[in-house]
Amino acid sequence: MKQVLGLTLLTSMVIGFNDISVAAEDRLSTNLYLAYPPRNHQTTAKKIFFIGNAPARGEVFINDRPISRSKTGNFAPSFPLEIGENIFTIRYQNESIAVTVIRLSTQPKIPDRVAFAENSLTPARNIARLPKESICLSAIAPLDAKVSARLNFKTIPLLPQTEAVDLPPNSAIYTSENENTSIKVGHYKGCTQISRQGNFGNPLFRVRLDRKTFTTRGPGTISILSPNNLDVIEVTADAGVARTGPSTNYSRLTPLPKGTRATVTGTEGDWLRLDYGAWIRASETKLLSTRIPPRSLIRSIVAREINNSTEIVFPLQNRVPIAIDQGDRTFSLTLYNTTAQTDIIRLDDNPYIKRLDWEQIDPTTVKYTFLLKPEQQWGYNLKYRGTSLILNLRHSPQNLALSQMRKSLNGIKILLDPGHGGEELGAVGPTGYPEKSVNLVVSKLLRDELVRRGAIVYMTREEDVFVSLQDRVKLINNVQPAIALSVHYNALPDSGDAIATKGVGMFWYHPMARDLAVFLQNYLVKNLNRPSYGVFWNNLALTRPHGAPAVLLELGFTINPEEFEWISDPQEQKILATSLADALTEWFNSVD
Numbered sequence: 001m002k003q004v005l006g007l008t009l010l011t012s013m014v015i016g017f018n019d020i021s022v023a024a025e026d027r028l029s030t031n032l033y034l035a036y037p038p039r040n041h042q043t044t045a046k047k048i049f050f051i052g053n054a055p056a057r058g059e060v061f062i063n064d065r066p067i068s069r070s071k072t073g074n075f076a077p078s079f080p081l082e083i084g085e086n087i088f089t090i091r092y093q094n095e096s097i098a099v100t101v102i103r104l105s106t107q108p109k110i111p112d113r114v115a116f117a118e119n120s121l122t123p124a125r126n127i128a129r130l131p132k133e134s135i136c137l138s139a140i141a142p143l144d145a146k147v148s149a150r151l152n153f154k155t156i157p158l159l160p161q162t163e164a165v166d167l168p169p170n171s172a173i174y175t176s177e178n179e180n181t182s183i184k185v186g187h188y189k190g191c192t193q194i195s196r197q198g199n200f201g202n203p204l205f206r207v208r209l210d211r212k213t214f215t216t217r218g219p220g221t222i223s224i225l226s227p228n229n230l231d232v233i234e235v236t237a238d239a240g241v242a243r244t245g246p247s248t249n250y251s252r253l254t255p256l257p258k259g260t261r262a263t264v265t266g267t268e269g270d271w272l273r274l275d276y277g278a279w280i281r282a283s284e285t286k287l288l289s290t291r292i293p294p295r296s297l298i299r300s301i302v303a304r305e306i307n308n309s310t311e312i313v314f315p316l317q318n319r320v321p322i323a324i325d326q327g328d329r330t331f332s333l334t335l336y337n338t339t340a341q342t343d344i345i346r347l348d349d350n351p352y353i354k355r356l357d358w359e360q361i362d363p364t365t366v367k368y369t370f371l372l373k374p375e376q377q378w379g380y381n382l383k384y385r386g387t388s389l390i391l392n393l394r395h396s397p398q399n400l401a402l403s404q405m406r407k408s409l410n411g412i413k414i415l416l417d418p419g420h421g422g423e424e425l426g427a428v429g430p431t432g433y434p435e436k437s438v439n440l441v442v443s444k445l446l447r448d449e450l451v452r453r454g455a456i457v458y459m460t461r462e463e464d465v466f467v468s469l470q471d472r473v474k475l476i477n478n479v480q481p482a483i484a485l486s487v488h489y490n491a492l493p494d495s496g497d498a499i500a501t502k503g504v505g506m507f508w509y510h511p512m513a514r515d516l517a518v519f520l521q522n523y524l525v526k527n528l529n530r531p532s533y534g535v536f537w538n539n540l541a542l543t544r545p546h547g548a549p550a551v552l553l554e555l556g557f558t559i560n561p562e563e564f565e566w567i568s569d570p571q572e573q574k575i576l577a578t579s580l581a582d583a584l585t586e587w588f589n590s591v592d
């Protein structure tokens, strides 16, 4: 299972540690085993799958209906859920397991009297904006009510949003539900602008229906900032997480190197909107005493080869926000709040970089584009040294030419990351066999195969221990391998179809990792005749490192009754590891 917050939560739900240990003890005396769901489970899904196992002989019943099973007795049928309590009894011969699944509604409850739905008033947190920006307020109230809000001595009508659409979650892509947008009901919304500066307090919301009126203060205050007196912050985190909006639901942008400075043009709760448009958590920054917006000119640029990489120094007057964009044979660096006075660039003949072009995109944004010689990119590192931005573009691995001559992996550094470990089980198969164990077994087999072919292999763990995501990423950054591979096995959200879903999948994030992901996927599908689950662009902790191409492998679905038999077969694990090592040898021999 992938290492992303949402799915980690799912993982812990999938696992239900206590249930597993209890169940494992149960196993000693029983034949019927239920790996998922836990005995008391809550979900918002419309259906739920039951993952488990019983001896192949005889039948297993769920609520008196016989269910289909694999050759070795694994099962994974799905059952629909009603809102509220759903009781299931799983039975094999004289053994039975009772499970209660509570389905929670995802729709906010529209009040049946003159009132607002709980937690429905927005802004939900204190916000600050620039003068004359559009400020929107919203509420959930009974249908056909008259709703308004009072702010800054003005009454703002909140009108019914009859066509407001709710998007499916990102995870809907795993359950073929990503077109089921739902219409929101009872939503009211209105927008206003304020040109004066100051704190206008909490808006007063009012709902009127059948001559009855209810008023209440909104939870968030609304302030208007003075554009000539904005806060200036400095990023204190190693890589400040910049996002497209003020919560972790919003997409990540290029992280900001430690020391980056910017003005704050808006706030929402504990999130800051920076002058170039991205949002960052206040806790990853510190407030500076200056109120002068950090701006910079840029003149000369020098590039030099160093340790099998090219280091490019961009001297700046201030540590400005940046963005990176990798293309096919291009690598672009955008400097915000910067104006070019560039008249001279030194870039000697270079094995990796063909040319460096630059462009002033708008009066305060400069974009530098490196045209690269090889098609494959090998990672980059970025930091501020003083006020100079230091960009390091890694060249192809030193031993690549020799390896290609010998058709081996001679001297090539490969990092393997067996997912999960210790108390973190990952997904759990029908027999209770946890993903963390098979990840480690297959990673070790792969390590041995890679070492046999001459590679230098680093592992994030070699035992059944917990390793944090940060520590795994740190090792990639320290080792600076040619590539980094995370080894996982997959599961699905509750509403997924565990019987129909199987196959290998690959996950990549930076464009430099895409070709490797596709190559590995096609290789396993063709040479091992595995079903293809798909290749995904996915923003995961172990695909985000940019020091090397990084791919996260999901080698099959532990929750699929038949695929699990292949996953847990030691002979097949060996064949898989050999095939992966062959694939990597072929890939390294095909790149430039």
Ligand SMILES: [Zn+2]
Residues within 6 Å of the ligand: 001, 002, 003, 419, 420, 426, 427, 435, 488, 489, 490
């Ligand atoms: Zn996993």
